[in-house]
Amino acid sequence: MTGVPADWMPRAAMRRIHVHWTAGRHAPNATDQRAYHILVCGDGSLRRGNTSIEANAPGSGLRPAAHTLNANTGAIGVALCCMFRARESPFDAGPDPLTEAQWQAAIAAIAQLAHRYAIPVTPRTILTHAEVGPNLNIPQRNKWDITRLPFDPDCQGAQAVGDKLRRAVAARLDGMSGTVEDLPSDPALKLPRFRVSGVAPSRLNFRRAPDGERAGALPEGTRVERLAVVGDWWQVRTPAGYVGWVWSSYLTAV
Ligand SMILES: [Zn+2]
Known part of the structure; x- marks a missing residue:
């Protein structure tokens, strides 16, 4: 695991990180590569999507990666490649379940992105797709990524999985203290x-x-x-x- 390469994280004013699953196989297909900035394969390896993160920055003038309905501006799309033919109820993770290796690799990558773009770890700034509706008040169409972790069946629901994600990301950030590079400031994001x-x-x-x-x-x-x-x-x-x-x-x- 070498993490997210520096050239995948160009200078840009990013506000949020949205975490998805692709509902595909353990490796991305062409559609997945178009929709997300960073893809995490079933074995935890990372692939870069076709669209650069800076295309989703406010006012970039570039065509953004369309990973979240009506909420792509300022949002980095990270997707775990998994849950092909998964069923919500009764729950069946299908032949390509979300793996623990993939989850850990995603957390490491999200912590790197949060550090690089100075994105705080809060439910409105680092969240799963399933939390976009309740946390940002931007309705999504029946998206249940990520409300289940097949390797941790006791953790269920958008808030429980989102909180677990944020606790793990915050813990990773501890090892990354140091001077944060000067980034273009985002006036919409006011930290307390x-x-x-x-x-x-x-x-x-x-x-x-x-x-x-x-x-x-x-x-x-x-x-x-x-x-x-x-x-x-x-x-x-x-x-x-x-x-x-x-x-x-x-x-x-x-
Ligand atoms: Zn999604």
């Missing part, structure tokens, strides 16, 4: 902002994971943007672009 409050004269521990290894410390008054929430631990980005986790009690909204 906070400042460190109530720790002086000490500093607030800045960790690689919720309750994890200490990576540094933030002085009183530091302004941060919130990227993700896991219980009382928040993932934040500092003005210098460092990403890490802090205890939320010492952050005040600004």
